[in-house]
Amino acid sequence: MDEKKFIHIDMDSFFVSVELLDAPHLQSQPVAVGGSAAERGVISTANYIAREYGVKSGMATATAHRLCPNLVLLPTRFDAYEAVTKKLDAIFRRYTDKIEFLSLDEASLDVTGQPHCNGSATYMAAHIRAAIERELALTASAGVAPLRYLAKIASEVNKPNGLFVITPQNVRNFLDDLDVRKIPGVGPKTYSVLENLGCRLCSDVTEEKIPFLMHYLGVHGFYVWERCQGIEEHEEKVSDIKSLGVERTLPSDCTDFETCLEELGSLFKSLDDKISDACEDDNTIIKNLVKLKFSDFSISTTEAPATSLCKDTVNSLCRMLWDTRRQGRAVRLIGLSVKVKKKVNDDMQLELPW
Numbered sequence: 001m002d003e004k005k006f007i008h009i010d011m012d013s014f015f016v017s018v019e020l021l022d023a024p025h026l027q028s029q030p031v032a033v034g035g036s037a038a039e040r041g042v043i044s045t046a047n048y049i050a051r052e053y054g055v056k057s058g059m060a061t062a063t064a065h066r067l068c069p070n071l072v073l074l075p076t077r078f079d080a081y082e083a084v085t086k087k088l089d090a091i092f093r094r095y096t097d098k099i100e101f102l103s104l105d106e107a108s109l110d111v112t113g114q115p116h117c118n119g120s121a122t123y124m125a126a127h128i129r130a131a132i133e134r135e136l137a138l139t140a141s142a143g144v145a146p147l148r149y150l151a152k153i154a155s156e157v158n159k160p161n162g163l164f165v166i167t168p169q170n171v172r173n174f175l176d177d178l179d180v181r182k183i184p185g186v187g188p189k190t191y192s193v194l195e196n197l198g199c200r201l202c203s204d205v206t207e208e209k210i211p212f213l214m215h216y217l218g219v220h221g222f223y224v225w226e227r228c229q230g231i232e233e234h235e236e237k238v239s240d241i242k243s244l245g246v247e248r249t250l251p252s253d254c255t256d257f258e259t260c261l262e263e264l265g266s267l268f269k270s271l272d273d274k275i276s277d278a279c280e281d282d283n284t285i286i287k288n289l290v291k292l293k294f295s296d297f298s299i300s301t302t303e304a305p306a307t308s309l310c311k312d313t314v315n316s317l318c319r320m321l322w323d324t325r326r327q328g329r330a331v332r333l334i335g336l337s338v339k340v341k342k343k344v345n346d347d348m349q350l351e352l353p354w
Contacts (some may be wrong), residue, residue, distance in 0.1 A: 014105030058327025155256025187324030291335030
């Protein structure tokens with residue numbers, strides 16, 4: 001069996017970089033894309049010059065102007081960004097068709113078993129970055145790892161315009177010294193619990209801590225432990241998995257969590273009815289998933305293992321997205337789904353990750 005190999009591509013200050021293609025005279029100035037202060041807008045993306053002043057995504061535009069009076073603010077042009085994303089997709093497909101876009105500027109590529117570059121994910125990542133710079137005049141950072149979430153973490157190590165590789169042999173050493181806040185899903189509230197348990201590095205999140213993690217964080221605590229150990233759930237055969245879901249675009253953008261939960265509750269009832277109608281006796285739910293689309297049209301999702309559609313789990317997942325991914329943006333769409341797996345014979349062995 002081929003060793004798993006993932007490449008995570010993260011474009012550098014994507015919205016601004018696309019805008020600067022049409023305005024090269026602004027290259028040396030602090031530039032951001034977002035809504036105007038007069039309309040209580042927020043910053044979607046800032047270039048690295050603006051970030052030196054403290055300007056960042058999700059920040060109120062009025063605050064950004066106070067931190068950086070010379071900030072050049074440009075309006076968002078999603079059509080332009082989506083057009084570039086389609087070109088990125090075409091570049092990625094030269095190497096694999098297993099592509100998962102997390103947003104317009106970020107994608108995970110499964111290059112396991114691909115023949116390009118003699119099978120080297122490192123060389124494939126380097127070639128992809130070179131193609132992006134050559135053909136689109138943009139830069140991208142990349143991470144390479146044997147686990148999907150580690151490739152994402154790796155893509156941030158040498159950002160901007162860098163590459164970082166975690167080989168299978170180095171996974172444990174990399175994780176031992178990693179701040180737990182780098183683990184996907186560890187936001188301020190989760191970190192507060194971990195810190196109180198003496199867990200600041202992944203190496204601190206030991207097996208002995210599992211009962212405490214489950215007590216304070218529920219199923220999310222076990223998820224955090226798995227990621228700190230370098231464990232990513234095995235991938236099921238596509239033919240054995242199906243997804244059932246519902247989603248709704250809100251009549252107006254939502255900035256209140258309680259309102260978000262009310263909408264989620266309505267979706268929960270709809271999905272529960274759908275599951276009752278669609279699931280057969282030989283099927284079992286294995287995951288609950290929540291999706292939020294924000295006002296800048298970026299999408300964040302999260303999931304947790306489950307044996308049923310669980311309201312507490314769904315609400316916790318929504319809270320995690322709200323606290324760790326929203327960054328001040330309003331929510332325009334909420335989605336809820338489950339993954340359903342056909343039962344297999346007891347003597348069939350599941351493929352485990354290494």
